[in-house]
Amino acid sequence: MASATSERSDLLKVADGCLVLSHRLSEWMSKAPTMEEDVALGNIALDLLGQARGLLQHFAAALDTDEDQLAYFREPQEFRNPLLCELPNGDFAHTIVRQLFADAWLHNVWHDWLSADDATVRGVAEKAVKENAYHLRHSSSWLVRLGDGTDESRRRTLAAVDALWPYRGEVATAGWYDVIEPVLVEATLPLPPRDAWTQRSSADGWHTEHLGYLLAEMQSLARAHPGASW
Amino acid sequence: MTGTPASQWPLWEVFVRARNGLHHAHVGSVHAVDAEMAVENARDVYTRRGEGVSVWVVPSAQIVASDPADKDELFDPALDKVYRHPTFYEIPDGVGNI
Numbered sequence: 001m002a003s004a005t006s007e008r009s010d011l012l013k014v015a016d017g018c019l020v021l022s023h024r025l026s027e028w029m030s031k032a033p034t035m036e037e038d039v040a041l042g043n044i045a046l047d048l049l050g051q052a053r054g055l056l057q058h059f060a061a062a063l064d065t066d067e068d069q070l071a072y073f074r075e076p077q078e079f080r081n082p083l084l085c086e087l088p089n090g091d092f093a094h095t096i097v098r099q100l101f102a103d104a105w106l107h108n109v110w111h112d113w114l115s116a117d118d119a120t121v122r123g124v125a126e127k128a129v130k131e132n133a134y135h136l137r138h139s140s141s142w143l144v145r146l147g148d149g150t151d152e153s154r155r156r157t158l159a160a161v162d163a164l165w166p167y168r169g170e171v172a173t174a175g176w177y178d179v180i181e182p183v184l185v186e187a188t189l190p191l192p193p194r195d196a197w198t199q200r201s202s203a204d205g206w207h208t209e210h211l212g213y214l215l216a217e218m219q220s221l222a223r224a225h226p227g228a229s230w
Numbered sequence: 231m232t233g234t235p236a237s238q239w240p241l242w243e244v245f246v247r248a249r250n251g252l253h254h255a256h257v258g259s260v261h262a263v264d265a266e267m268a269v270e271n272a273r274d275v276y277t278r279r280g281e282g283v284s285v286w287v288v289p290s291a292q293i294v295a296s297d298p299a300d301k302d303e304l305f306d307p308a309l310d311k312v313y314r315h316p317t318f319y320e321i322p323d324g325v326g327n328i
Binding site: 036037040134137138145 | 260
């Protein structure tokens with residue numbers, strides 16, 4: 001059984017991961033490859049935002065603050081999302097590979113948390129398991145189409161896997177590889193080695209340069225109009 | 231948009247069943263490269279506010295439609311045949327809704 005401290009840090013890692021990834025997906029709105037995909041990415045972004053809120057509200061209650069304070073008034077160094085979630089969208093293949101990696105991570109998290117001691121965490125997980133199952137189906141089926149598609153889509157997908165594989169360290173458990181590898185195989189893509197080098201984690205507040213810009217946009221409205229409601 | 235425009239993807243008609251016991255009703259259409267993607271797109275576009283419990287998709291090209299020019303001969307003759315409506319007898323209370 002993990003200590004109470006590490007459970008709380010896991011909570012923030014998942015909450016911030018969902019929040020930051022949700023914002024990244026929302027950047028696709030109005031410019032996804034098709035109208036249908038625009039709506040699909042928006043749905044997933046909103047699911048992730050709901051999951052982040054469920055956890056942030058819970059986390060905030062213990063600190064005698066609220067979810068908006070945590071989302072909009074923390075500095076980048078205080079965020080604990082996996083680096084993977086903050087990386088820019090790139091092209092559509094890049095977004096899909098990042099999403100698959102994140103969906104597989106959350107798949108394992110939510111299933112673990114179905115038996116969490118904390119009833120609130122369990123409640124969030126029970127709702128999220130179903131949402132995540134669809135996200136994983138969406139990202140997996142796209143990865144297979146892109147990887148096993150045209151020369152151009154395959155080239156872009158290979159480049160995305162190469163670029164993102166070093167960011168798996170914070171999310172890759174044995175269960176993560178069990179989800180990812182069959183999808184890569186079905187997409188006829190080579191399996192990168194499990195023991196390849198990975199980036200350090202964000203656990204000590206270290207992030208890529210991308211998070212600051214993301215938060216500057218995400219937090220600007222709340223900081224310009226503190227306490228505003230709409 | 232880059233690459234193949236979505237307008238070149240096949241069109242699919244979408245039917246959603248709002249609740250168990252009701253029939254599937256036509257709600258619109260989506261573009262998709264195959265049936266699997268069509269079901270997922272239909273789910274994403276047409277059931278995001280809890281509209282349904284089941285989705286059908288049918289290739290639009292498989293729908294055979296009546297010709298609007300034939301409207302007069304196909305449909306107008308039914309307008310003055312009130313005896314085809316089941317309104318000339320009492321429905322027993324026990325029957326309920328039909």
